[in-house]
Amino acid sequence: MNDLPKHDALKSLMELSDWVESVTEVNEFKLDHQFALIRMLDEAGYAHARKLSNEYFAPHELTTFQENRLWLVLGSWYRNLYQAYLKIFKRYCEGDKGGGAIDSLVALLVSRTVRCMMSSLKFACVHYGPIDSQIWSQLGQLYRHAEGHRYQDTPVQLYPAMTRTSTVQLETSHLLGWYGCGVSSLSPLAMHLTERIIEQYNSVVKIQTQPGDCSLFGFDLTGPSLPRRVNVDSTVHPHMRFICMPEMQGKLESLIKVLRKNIVPDDLLLGGEYDAELVKEAAEYLLKFMTVLPKRKALRKQINIKTKVVRGFPRMVTYAGLGTRFDEGQVAEWQLDNISTAGFYTVLSQSASDQVRIGELVGIKPEALSYWGLAIIRRLMRDTDNHLHVGAEIYSNQISSVTLSQSGGGSMGFEDGQIGLWLHPKIGEEVEGKIYLLVGKYVPNCSLQTELQDKKYLLIPVALKQRNLDCDLVEFRVIERDESEE
Numbered sequence: 001m002n003d004l005p006k007h008d009a010l011k012s013l014m015e016l017s018d019w020v021e022s023v024t025e026v027n028e029f030k031l032d033h034q035f036a037l038i039r040m041l042d043e044a045g046y047a048h049a050r051k052l053s054n055e056y057f058a059p060h061e062l063t064t065f066q067e068n069r070l071w072l073v074l075g076s077w078y079r080n081l082y083q084a085y086l087k088i089f090k091r092y093c094e095g096d097k098g099g100g101a102i103d104s105l106v107a108l109l110v111s112r113t114v115r116c117m118m119s120s121l122k123f124a125c126v127h128y129g130p131i132d133s134q135i136w137s138q139l140g141q142l143y144r145h146a147e148g149h150r151y152q153d154t155p156v157q158l159y160p161a162m163t164r165t166s167t168v169q170l171e172t173s174h175l176l177g178w179y180g181c182g183v184s185s186l187s188p189l190a191m192h193l194t195e196r197i198i199e200q201y202n203s204v205v206k207i208q209t210q211p212g213d214c215s216l217f218g219f220d221l222t223g224p225s226l227p228r229r230v231n232v233d234s235t236v237h238p239h240m241r242f243i244c245m246p247e248m249q250g251k252l253e254s255l256i257k258v259l260r261k262n263i264v265p266d267d268l269l270l271g272g273e274y275d276a277e278l279v280k281e282a283a284e285y286l287l288k289f290m291t292v293l294p295k296r297k298a299l300r301k302q303i304n305i306k307t308k309v310v311r312g313f314p315r316m317v318t319y320a321g322l323g324t325r326f327d328e329g330q331v332a333e334w335q336l337d338n339i340s341t342a343g344f345y346t347v348l349s350q351s352a353s354d355q356v357r358i359g360e361l362v363g364i365k366p367e368a369l370s371y372w373g374l375a376i377i378r379r380l381m382r383d384t385d386n387h388l389h390v391g392a393e394i395y396s397n398q399i400s401s402v403t404l405s406q407s408g409g410g411s412m413g414f415e416d417g418q419i420g421l422w423l424h425p426k427i428g429e430e431v432e433g434k435i436y437l438l439v440g441k442y443v444p445n446c447s448l449q450t451e452l453q454d455k456k457y458l459l460i461p462v463a464l465k466q467r468n469l470d471c472d473l474v475e476f477r478v479i480e481r482d483e484s485e486e
Contacts, residue, residue, distance in 0.1 A: 009048040010073055016045040017077045024084040030098035031091050035109065038084045042112070046159055049077055054272045057192040064355075075123040082116035086138060089113055093145065107154040107168060110142050114171040115158060121179065122195060126188035128380040128388065133224040140221035143172050143207075143241070173205035174198060176243050180217045180227040181289045185379045185391075187358040193282035196270045197255070204247040215242040216290060245290060252287040256280055277467075305336045307344075307366040311356075313438060313471035316363040317401055317419045319372055336366075341394065341426055344375065348388045356380065356388060361438075361468055363399070373397040374423060374438075376468075395436070395473075396423035400452060404439065407447040407458055414443045421471075422452060434462065435478045442472040449481075456481040 004012040023029070023037050056062070056070040089109055092099045102109065117135060124131060146152035146168040155165040178198040183191050198205070211218065217227045222239040230242060258265055259280035270279065309332045310319050319331070332352065336344045344364075348356065360377045379391035405416040421438040437459065448459040459476040466473040 004044075009051045010069070013045050013048045013052060013073055013077050016041050016048070017073070017080050020077075020080045020084050024080070024087055030101075031088065031096045032098040032101035034091075034098075035088050035102055035105070038081070038088065039112075042081055042116075043159060045077060046161060049074065050271070057189060057272060059189070059272070059274050059278065071123060071127065075120065078116050078119035078123060082113060082120050085109060085113035085116060089142065089145075106149070107146070107151040108156040108158070110146055110151075110168050111156050111158055111166055111171050113142055114139065114168065114175060115166075118171065118175040118178075121175065122191065125179075125183050126191055127382070128184065129382050130384045131226070133226075136219075136226055137222075137224040139172065139175065140219070140223070140239075143168065144221045144239075169207060170202055170205075173207055173243065174202040176207075176217075176219055176227050177202060177205040177245065180219075180229075180243060181286060184381045185358065186285070189278070190282050190285065190358075193270065193274065193279055194286055197252075197268075197279075197283055197286060200268060201248055201251045204245060204251060206244040206246070208242045208244050209238075209240075211236060211242045212244060214244045214246045216245060218242050249287065249290055252283050252290075256283050256287065259283065302338050303336070305339060305366055307334055307336055307364050308332070309334050310363040310372075311360060313361060313421075313440070313468070316361065316372070316374065316399070316421060316438075319363055319365075339366075341397070343378070343391065343393045345392075346390050348390060350386045350388075352388075356390065359468065361471070362392065364394075371398045374399050374421065394426075397426055398424040399438075400424065402437075402450040402452050404448045404450050404459075407449045414441075414446050414448070420448075420450070422450075433477060435459070435476050436465065437474050437476055438471045439474055440471055442467075442474050448476070 004015060006012075020038060020041050023034060023041070026034075029037070052070055052074055056067070056074060062070070092102065092106065092109070117139065121131065121135060143152065152169045152172075153167050155167055158166045158171075178195045181194060181198070183194070186194065208215070211230055215230045217229045219225075219227045219241050220239055221241060227243065255265070255268070259276045262276045264270075264274065264276050264279055268279070310316055310330060311332075315330055334346050334348065334352070336346045338345050356377060358377055358380055362375050362377065363372045364375050365372045374395045375392040376395060377390060378393045379389075381389045383389065400422045402420050402422050404414075404418050404420045406414055418440055420440075423436040423438070425435075442461070442464045444461065444464075446461065448461075450457055450459065458479040458481055460479070462475040462477055464472060465475050
């Protein structure tokens with residue numbers, strides 16, 4: 001251990017990860033000796049892994065090189081650890097030599113296995129990668145063993161640096177409680193924040209043998225199936241377990257009240273410093289997931305249709321009509337597999353999916369249409385062939401570029417002449433007296449004026465609806481002006 005680079009967490013973790021893999025592959029170790037070595041390597045890498053994880057989930061955006069390097073090292077570290085602990089667990093169950101010496105440590109062994117499995121799963125999810133279905137059957141084996149030998153609630157000191165104890169039940173509920181909340185619809189940073197919040201309150205996440213009114217999703221201890229939402233037709237059998245969070249709603253509501261005051265509680269352990277607004281969005285997502293049943297807004301039609309796609313606010317401004325410089329190299333073509341007034345689904349090849357992200361705005365123009373619409377990426381998942389499955393919500397079927405200026409003059413931090421995108425209402429939408437507009441930056445209490453189709457409008461801000469990477473979505477009250485007002 002003294003030979004590790006003292007001031008280079010990345011190189012230290014890479015070396016420790018290689019040692020973990022080497023120790024795992026040696027079958028001649030007595031079981032208690034192998035467990036002791038893996039524990040020692042795990043604890044030696046604990047601080048390095050925490051430091052690098054904090055860098056990876058920093059609130060500012062990393063370069064592609066930095067992000068990929070950290071992801072590869074951390075993903076490999078946690079994957080090697082969980083596989084090492086899992087092998088020790090399997091040897092223990094098979095009665096290998098030295099197993100008797102760790103009888104008193106089996107709760108620690110299983111708790112650490114689940115903790116490292118959780119971290120490995122997290123780093124697979126942040127790249128929207130395919131999830132090995134074996135992870136669910138392995139988790140089922142671990143928890144079934146803990147229940148069968150009645151140590152699922154035995155408290156253990158998981159790591160020397162951790163102040164509070166844990167249990168197999170807490171680690172399992174942490175993993176299931178987080179993953180079950182739809183991580184494929186979150187950005188990597190939101191995945192991290194929701195995972196931290198779930199762990200903060202995972203003492204109120206219960207694993208029950210029977211479904212109840214507060215059951216969110218079920219998990220089969222015997223089958224390789226991921227946790228799924230509970231519904232009236234859910235199958236109940238002796239190996240089903242149901243995840244229930246009866247007190248989580250109150251915890252989240254109290255947290256959100258504090259965050260709305262722009263305060264992040266000191267006892268909320270997030271692994272870094274984050275703006276209260278970011279944390280509030282993560283907490284609100286969890287609260288909505290737990291209290292609102294998902295419902296498809298419109299029936300999707302199975303249809304193959306080609307659509308032109310541009311990504312990002314500046315490009316959408318150009319292609320929506322006011323721009324004069326058209327670079328066709330910035331226009332992609334996606335083949336949609338189904339579409340409705342509310343959204344669409346497509347599968348992209350590895351080359352076409354470069355840097356597509358949750359929350360990214362895209363302009364869309366299906367073939368045969370002369371105008372552009374606006375959508376936002378809501379769900380991503382890669383398959384084993386590295387194809388990216390994309391689900392998007394359509395905000396508007398038609399957008400127009402407009403030039404904006406302040407109403408009444410004065411300096412409010414808004415530069416006259418900025419371009420905004422006017423989102424026309426969908427067919428059947430009742431939006432009388434209001435519009436939604438994409439602007440480069442929202443300025444509160446700043447009324448704007450603009451023209452569209454030879455008509456002049458006064459735009460009075462009502463609410464900031466969403467912040468995006470390069471623009472804000474704002475709701476305005478709209479008043480048409482006649483010539484006599486000028």
